[in-house]
Amino acid sequence: MSEHDIANEKPRWLDKSANVRKLYFAVWALGIVLLALDLVIHRHPETRFDGWFGFYCFFGFVACVTLVITAKGLRRILMRPEDYYER
Amino acid sequence: MSAEFPTALWLIGGAVVIPLIPGWRIRKAWALLLPLLALWQLVSLPTGSFAEFELLGQTLVLMRVDRLSLMFGYVFMIAAALNAVYAMHQNDTVQHVAALVYAASALGAVFAGDLLTLFVFWELTAVSSVFLIWARRSRHSYRAGMRYVLVHLISGMLLLAGAALYLNSGGSLAFNHFTLDHPGAWLLLLAFGIKAGFPLLHNWLQDAYPEATVTGTVVLSAFTTKLGIYALARGFAGTELLIVVGTVMAAFPIFYAVIENDLRRVLAYSVNNQLGFMVVGVGIGTDLALNGAVAHAFADILFKALLFMSMGAVLLRTGTVKGNELGGLYKSMPWTTGFCIVGAASISAFPLFSGFVTKSMIMSSAAIEGHSLVWLVLLFASAGVFHHAGIKIPYFAFFAHDSGIRCKEAPMNMLIAMAIAAAFCIGIGVFPDLFYSVLPYHAEYHPYTASHTLSQMQLLVFSALAFAVLMRTGIYPPELPSVNLDFDWFYRRLGPGIANSAINFLADLRIAVSAKATGALTRISRRIYRHHGPQGVLARTWPTGSMVIWVAILLASYLILYYI
DSSP states (O other), rough: HHHHHHHSSOOGGGGHHHHHHHHHHHHHHHHHHHHHHHHHHOOOOOSSSTTTTTTTHHHHHHHHHHHHHHHHHHHHHEEOOOGGGGG | TTTTTTTTHHHHHHHHHGSSSSSSSHHHHHHHHHHHHEEEEEEETEEEEEEEEEEEEEEEEEESHHHHHHHHHHHHHHHHHHHHHTTTOOOHHHHHHHHHHHHHHHHHHOOOOHHHHHHHHHHHHHHHHHHHHHHSSSSSHHHHHHHHHHHHHHHHHHHHHHHHHHHHHHOOBBBBOOOOTTTHHHHHHHHHHHHHHHHTTTTTHHHHGGOOHHEEEEEEEHHHHHHOOOOOOOOOTTTTTHHHHHHHHHHHHHHHHOEEEEBBHHHHHHHHHHHHHHHHHHOOOSSHHHHHHHHHHHHHHHHHHHHHHOOOOOOOOSOOOOOGGGGGGTOOHHHHHHHHHHHHHTTTOTSSSSSHHHHHHHHHHHHHHHHHHHHHHHHHHHHHIIIIIIIHHHHHHHSSOOOOOOOOOOHHHHHHHHHHHHHHOOHHHHHHHHHTTSSOOOOOOOOOOOHHHHHHHHHHEEEHHHHHHHHHTTOOOOOOEEOOOTTTTTIHHHIHHHHHHHHHHHHHHHHHHHHHHHHHHHHHHHHHHHHHHHHHGGGOOHHHHHHHHHHHHHHHHHHHHHOO
16 A cells, blocks of 8 residues: 555544543553452452552552563663674 | 374374375365364373383383373364464465474374383474474574574483483383482473473573464464473472472563564563463472463463464564564554454453463462462563563554554454464353363362452553553653574574684684794704705715825824834
8 A cells, every 4th residue: 555545544543642542541540440449349368468458550560660661771781783693 | 093093193194295185275174184183083082091112121102191191282283273274375385294293293292101202202393393494494594493403402312311311220211200309300301491491491482483484483382382381290290499490481581572672572582471380380289280380381372372373464464573663553454453462361361361260370379389479470470471462562563653554454364263262262261160170180269259350450450551651651662673682692692702712712823833833844954954955064075085084094093003
């Protein structure tokens, strides 16, 4: 398909940044609902941590941020040009 | 079919006649029929040991049928059949034959009741599978294939050496449980560890799998590593060391997966990460943990195949799977996008998908047995796998910024293969009890408690939020065309580097020594020349006169001496 055809395509729902924002806040809303459910649902903790209020929410968020930031830092040591092994 | 007729052998026989079959339609139908027939034989097998032979005082068992080997046998044949469907658009005899021989030898290894039979099939998996890498027919894949096959032949040698040590100390070749107080057991553990991708022994996987063909990578992802897990579950269940090894394995590849640009290589890292969970399960070794490891291997073969299939379809249609070159493909490949998301949800262990009902058995066992730290690291790895395989793969390929690539949807046969794999992923997740009833050990487990479902949803949704926040704030590292150094640097750079310097040093040494020696020899020969050469003192012709004088002197001295 040429550039012209792409320009003439009907825009999709996700092409609008306002819709992406809606989606983003919808996920936040879902997260808050799930966190609130912690007050209602009776827990059967398997370890000494997972009975704490909001443990999984907090852990999931912090784990992923730590993961990404550490990995980004590792790039400084590990990243090489694409043809590194061919040279 | 009787159990005395080893499935692997007739399957290999059926595979090697493929080139003789006239016409592609019949060939491809045959390639699909074979694994289905094998599956049918497996389903009807009684348990026990069959096809036994005596060799040099040892009993070789070609068909040891029990619930553990059957479980791996089933899933290997389901995967082989899916691969046949997925590869149906392709007219490449080498790949059709290699894929089937490879699946058959993995099956043979799983049903091997002794170490010698295991060794033969072990090597055959390596030798047959490398053709799936070479079939890409590029210099790059040739070299990657060479490294791949070398690593696996080393694993085979270690296996053989371990078996020989057992035999030498008066033991038997039987492939049962081993304990680490025997030196042979360490060699076997190392051999199995290479296949299962232990840390530092893992890099053949990320190196070779993404270099294989579109269909080849899907085939590769199913067998070799899971064969390693089977061998560990059979030989080293309950070995505490494996808990540590598995925990490290589950955690470290996710860092690489986050910064890797080649999306099939991202998946190769997540293979490693998932194997880590299984190794932990084997290491804990309780019935529940072993069931978890086996169930997770079963589920992983299917959802990983599904993910690799979707990336294969992208590679086929766009010619690339580099994250920085893709994006917005959901517009062109909506079905592939949907199937990829099912695979992503399964590997991330969303409730109602397969990973949720399998991985949680391993997590719960770790908690029940009191390994809190291991449990925490595995939870971190669970969040991480959602991050890189669950979100990153579909996001960068199908969504993100629109790359402007417009292509056709994947071929129908690929879509059918993906649909069946997706159906398995959802089926296992929705009907766990049916799935649990075929697991090898007896352990009661209920994944769908309100508490467990909520915990998992919280973990996943907040991991997704972390991704979204990092994306919107621009902290998330962009996809960059690059390679990341991993352990293969040691044998691709450092090793050859040392060898080169050693060769250069020896060459310099030779030049220096020969220069010194030549100098010395020249000096000696010059000295000889001075005395013996045409102008040398010793080469002069002496005048007759001097001769007469000397004779006169001699006679005179004789006279004098006579009179004294």
